Amino acid sequence: MESALTARxxxxxxxxxxxxxxxxxxxxxxxxxxxxxxxLIYTYIGSVLVSVNPYKELEIYSKQQMDRxxxxxxxxxxxxxYAVSDNTYRAMRTERKDQCxxxxxxxxxxxxxxxxxxxxxxxxxxPTNDHMAALGDRLLQSNPVLEAFGNAKTLRNxxxxxxxxxxxxxxxxxxxxxxxxxxxxxLEKSRVVHQNHGERNFHIxxxxxxxxxxxxxxxxxxxxxxxxxxxxxxxxxxxxSSVSDKNNWKxxxxxxxxxxxxxxxxxxxIIRCSNMHKISQKGITQNRCVVVFQLxxxxxxxxxxxxxxxxxxxxxxxxxxxxxxEQAVSARDALAKAVxxxxxxxxxxxxxxxxxxxxxxxxxxxxxxxxxxFEVLQHNSFEQFCIxxxxxxxQQLFIELTxxxxxxxxxTEGIAWETVQYFDNxxxxxxxxxxxxxxxxxxxxxxxxxxxxxxxxxxxxLEDTLGGHPxxxxxxxxxxxxxxxxxxxxxxxxxxxxEVNYNVNGFLDKNNDSLNRNLKEVMCQSENQIxxxxxxxxxxxxQKRSEMAATQFKNSLMKxxxxxxSKEPSYVRCIKPNDAKQPGRFDEVLVRHQVKYLGxxxxxxxxxxxxxxxxxxxxxxxxxxxxxxxxxxNWHGRLADGVLxxxxxxxxKAEEYKLGRSKIFIRFPKTLFTTxxxxxxxxxxxxxxxxSVFFFRFIKGFIYRHEEYCPENEYFLDHVRYSFLxxxxxxxxxxxxxxxxxxxxxSLVEASEHxxxxxxxxxxxxxxxxxxxEWKKQMMQKVEASEIFKDQKDSYPQSVGRLFLDSRLExxxxxxxxxxxxxxxxxxxxxxxxxxxxxGFKPRPRQLLxxxxxxxxxxxxxxxxxxxxxxLRGISVSSLSDGMFVLHMPSEDNKQKGDVVLQCTHVIELVxxxxxxxxxxxxxxxxxxxxxxxxxxxxxxxxxFVRGSELKVAKGKRGHLLVVSQRQF
Ligand SMILES: Nc1ncnc2c1ncn2[C@@H]1O[C@H](COP(=O)(O)OP(=O)(O)OP(=O)(O)O)[C@@H](O)[C@H]1O
Numbered sequence: 001m002e003s004a005l006t007a008r009x010x011x012x013x014x015x016x017x018x019x020x021x022x023x024x025x026x027x028x029x030x031x032x033x034x035x036x037x038x039x040l041i042y043t044y045i046g047s048v049l050v051s052v053n054p055y056k057e058l059e060i061y062s063k064q065q066m067d068r069x070x071x072x073x074x075x076x077x078x079x080x081x082y083a084v085s086d087n088t089y090r091a092m093r094t095e096r097k098d099q100c101x102x103x104x105x106x107x108x109x110x111x112x113x114x115x116x117x118x119x120x121x122x123x124x125x126x127p128t129n130d131h132m133a134a135l136g137d138r139l140l141q142s143n144p145v146l147e148a149f150g151n152a153k154t155l156r157n158x159x160x161x162x163x164x165x166x167x168x169x170x171x172x173x174x175x176x177x178x179x180x181x182x183x184x185x186x187l188e189k190s191r192v193v194h195q196n197h198g199e200r201n202f203h204i205x206x207x208x209x210x211x212x213x214x215x216x217x218x219x220x221x222x223x224x225x226x227x228x229x230x231x232x233x234x235x236x237x238x239x240x241s242s243v244s245d246k247n248n249w250k251x252x253x254x255x256x257x258x259x260x261x262x263x264x265x266x267x268x269x270i271i272r273c274s275n276m277h278k279i280s281q282k283g284i285t286q287n288r289c290v291v292v293f294q295l296x297x298x299x300x301x302x303x304x305x306x307x308x309x310x311x312x313x314x315x316x317x318x319x320x321x322x323x324x325x326e327q328a329v330s331a332r333d334a335l336a337k338a339v340x341x342x343x344x345x346x347x348x349x350x351x352x353x354x355x356x357x358x359x360x361x362x363x364x365x366x367x368x369x370x371x372x373x374f375e376v377l378q379h380n381s382f383e384q385f386c387i388x389x390x391x392x393x394x395q396q397l398f399i400e401l402t403x404x405x406x407x408x409x410x411x412t413e414g415i416a417w418e419t420v421q422y423f424d425n426x427x428x429x430x431x432x433x434x435x436x437x438x439x440x441x442x443x444x445x446x447x448x449x450x451x452x453x454x455x456x457x458x459x460x461x462l463e464d465t466l467g468g469h470p471x472x473x474x475x476x477x478x479x480x481x482x483x484x485x486x487x488x489x490x491x492x493x494x495x496x497x498x499e500v501n502y503n504v505n506g507f508l509d510k511n512n513d514s515l516n517r518n519l520k521e522v523m524c525q526s527e528n529q530i531x532x533x534x535x536x537x538x539x540x541x542x543q544k545r546s547e548m549a550a551t552q553f554k555n556s557l558m559k560x561x562x563x564x565x566s567k568e569p570s571y572v573r574c575i576k577p578n579d580a581k582q583p584g585r586f587d588e589v590l591v592r593h594q595v596k597y598l599g600x601x602x603x604x605x606x607x608x609x610x611x612x613x614x615x616x617x618x619x620x621x622x623x624x625x626x627x628x629x630x631x632x633x634n635w636h637g638r639l640a641d642g643v644l645x646x647x648x649x650x651x652x653k654a655e656e657y658k659l660g661r662s663k664i665f666i667r668f669p670k671t672l673f674t675t676x677x678x679x680x681x682x683x684x685x686x687x688x689x690x691x692s693v694f695f696f697r698f699i700k701g702f703i704y705r706h707e708e709y710c711p712e713n714e715y716f717l718d719h720v721r722y723s724f725l726x727x728x729x730x731x732x733x734x735x736x737x738x739x740x741x742x743x744x745x746x747s748l749v750e751a752s753e754h755x756x757x758x759x760x761x762x763x764x765x766x767x768x769x770x771x772x773x774e775w776k777k778q779m780m781q782k783v784e785a786s787e788i789f790k791d792q793k794d795s796y797p798q799s800v801g802r803l804f805l806d807s808r809l810e811x812x813x814x815x816x817x818x819x820x821x822x823x824x825x826x827x828x829x830x831x832x833x834x835x836x837x838x839x840g841f842k843p844r845p846r847q848l849l850x851x852x853x854x855x856x857x858x859x860x861x862x863x864x865x866x867x868x869x870x871x872l873r874g875i876s877v878s879s880l881s882d883g884m885f886v887l888h889m890p891s892e893d894n895k896q897k898g899d900v901v902l903q904c905t906h907v908i909e910l911v912x913x914x915x916x917x918x919x920x921x922x923x924x925x926x927x928x929x930x931x932x933x934x935x936x937x938x939x940x941x942x943x944x945f946v947r948g949s950e951l952k953v954a955k956g957k958r959g960h961l962l963v964v965s966q967r968q969f
Contacts, residue, residue: 042079046607053110056583085121100367100567105574108157141255153200162188164371179357193333195235211249260354297528306518342534374597382510413660425496497597611665795881869918878945880965883907899933
């Protein structure tokens with residue numbers, strides 16, 4: 001950040017705390033505008049990140065950018081969403097404390113994009129292994145699925161999230177993401193049956209019609225044209241130029257299996273959507289409703305009955321009364337909303353199962369809250385009331401936590417706390433949520449009260465109970481001026497962020513959010529598993545009324561506040577620069593609105609209540625030491641003394657700063673800017689000084705380069721070391737077989753060798769971890785083969801590159817029939833047994849059967865000889881390239897027919913395996929000229945080995961067996 005202090009006139013300040021006039025909204029907006037004009041969309045208020053939607057792709061999210069922000073202190077580099085991501089991650093790792101990032105802003109301000117960027121940052125930069133890579137994939141893939149089912153085109157945003165989302169990402173002790181969990185809030189279900197002009201239903205409906213293939217649509221009895229389904233065209237806007245439903249359908253279909261949906265669930269999920277079309281199609285009396293019944297898995301006549309009749313219980317007796325047309329339509333809509341809403345919750349549960357962490361031992365968490373910002377529309381209803389209540393709660397949390405962290409910092413630094421004046425919005429939260437007296441309680445009461453109730457009676461109740469509250473006004477209670485701008489059906493709340501009028505029309509219905517009991521009964525008998533999961537029997541049996549929508553929301557917010565309070569928060573405040581979704585346009589009126597509703601001026605005031613700027617002593621001294629002869633070029637005393645000397649020299653007045661235990665606190669930005677300007681003016685001198693010092697020291701160091709490390713060469717050697725390490729970092733070998741290594745300078749030979757070994761060991765460890773058991777066995781055998789045969793037997797080099805595989809033996813053995821695997825470790829090898837008798841030597845096809853503890857020679861299914869490994873005296877082979885080998889049998893055993901002489905094409909492989917099984921690796925004898933072996937009954941035979949042009953086994957001189965071995969090149 002310091003580097004940009006100098007460019008502040010052009011690009012504004014990177015941190016609003018450095019605004020001289022921090023109470024001025026105009027100065028605040030001018031700073032945002034100036035930065036936006038330079039494509040600098042991020043600015044801090046202390047540790048809060050303010051982000052302005054650029055509505056165009058900026059080149060600031062690449063992998064290189066991620067690397068720039070990794071491990072770098074928050075203030076050293078320009079503000080960025082990656083800086084917040086990284087800072088949060090490092091705080092979680094070093095302080096071992098759970099973190100959360102709260103992203104807020106109005107619709108279209110860029111909250112979802114910001115949360116995606118944070119997730120991507122973690123997926124790319126955190127350590128992973130294969131399992132974790134899969135998890136990272138699932139975290140990212142859950143997005144398009146949730147967006148398809150939970151997002152829609154609105155007037156303000158073509159891809160607007162119509163639900164609030166809190167996502168926990170869990171990390172293991174190494175800092176790798178290992179699990180996730182999503183909580184969803186207040187899905188805008190009413191969109192399923194109604195959309196305002198220019199808006200659409202949830203994306204998934206259009207994606208299905210546009211992207212689903214003909215077969216699928218036929219099976220679901222759907223037509224491709226959305227115009228045929230009146231739920232989809234209420235907003236008169238089924239197609240979007242900015243969005244390809246077809247492509248997005250493909251993306252969703254690809255993502256569903258990744259996040260753990262089985263083949264059967266995918267179509268079922270789709271069917272859920274088509275229900276809506278079907279129910280909507282041409283009312284509820286058509287024959288084609290049969291399809292709906294099939295899709296819902298319910299009995300057709302029961303559903304028809306439930307959609308057109310109402311079941312009432314009066315004085316313990318059940319009565320059925322028919323519904324009129326409007327009531328039936330409203331029952332149909334309620335069913336559509338309930339099916340969609342509950343299936344959405346099921347979908348989130350399903351995603352959670354796929355992201356679930358197997359064991360939470362040692363895990364830390366970063367939570368991401370992507371939730372609707374303060375909403376003020378032309379007509380504000382129940383939804384805006386809930387959303388704005390949520391923002392009041394978040395503001396309360398923000399003030400509490402920001403003040404707490406400020407106070408903690410002052411305490412740690414030993415600086416007296418100065419009381420901060422701020423607006424405490426508890427009074428508004430109480431107005432909404434207080435038991436019995438709050439708006440939500442009154443609304444619930446009005447919904448449950450016997451007798452005639454309606455939205456207007458609710459408004460009257462509010463007036464009776466809350467009249468006179470400083471933050472509550474209605475038409476009746478207002479003074480003349482306010483009365484003129486309020487309708488009789490509205491109440492006004494004076495929120496922390498401004499005034500909002502809410503129209504009470506629909507409040508009771510929306511809070512009731514009820515489905516006729518007989519519809520619930522039909523649904524919980526559905527044959528469809530997912531719907532049975534969504535509509536529980538207990539709901540019908542249990543006479544107790546479930547909580548009303550606003551109370552449910554209030555309770556879920558309470559839980560959310562608890563979750564957030566237990567974590568260390570960071571904030572991202574998103575701003576929308578214009579309503580036309582256009583790049584480069586900065587509409588000041590619109591931005592001012594949001595600055596107000598986001599409470600940014602209040603943020604700034606709290607942050608600036610004490611000191612505008614604080615820095616650790618070493619950072620401050622390092623930057624400004626050239627400005628004081630006593631601290632330049634180096635200060636050798638205590639850091640605090642150095643800073644004091646420096647600020648005294650600069651003439652800071654006592655009220656301008658305070659020294660804490662490790663930081664200097666500067667009260668006014670002006671003080672800092674004057675210091676910064678002085679540094680700027682001094683730069684030419686500093687550069688000249690540094691260049692001459694550098695040059696002098698470099699030359700001197702070069703002359704002394706062969707000496708021990710000493711003051712004369714320390715700079716030069718450090719430079720050489722740094723250059724070598726930098727070069728090494730770029731050229732490190734990437735695989736265990738890569739033996740390259742940059743040549744070190746003479747002073748680093750030893751260190752370089754240590755590093756090389758360490759690096760190799762690391763690569764080997766990683767390599768070994770990845771090795772599959774089969775491959776490991778293979779390598780162990782190869783290592784043994786090398787121990788026994790390397791430089792001892794001519795044919796060894798040829799065997800090195802060949803795998804020791806039974807199947808290969810089978811294929812390549814020419815004159816011998818092989819191989820039958822008899823279980824895990826029993827293998828038959830075909831061998832030629834060289835029989836020694838009076839008429840000479842004759843090869844005969846036999847088989848050698850290896851088991852765990854013994855080998856047997858089998859000749860035409862008869863066991864000819866059993867060779868116990870324990871008793872085996874040793875194995876002999878020649879040093880040439882023939883395939884002959886001798887198994888030496890115990891001499892004292894009279895039953896034995898002498899040693900066994902065998903020949904095999906793959907002698908190295910066979911002898912290695914045999915020696916390993918028999919645990920006789922050290923008993924393999926390699927003879928250069930001849931091998932003696934015992935023949936039955938005390939006689940001895942000799943095999944002579946010679947090199948020749950053709951492989952031959954023949955009778956030699958003096959009754960010896962002569963083996964002519966081919967030369968190997
Ligand atoms: N950092 C960014 N870079 C480029 N474009 C962006 C960025 N942030 C947002 N946008 C654009 O703005 C659009 C709206 O952003 P986004 O969907 O994140 O808003 P939101 O605040 O989540 O809105 P809602 O509350 O309606 O869901 C995006 O679809 C994208 O086109």
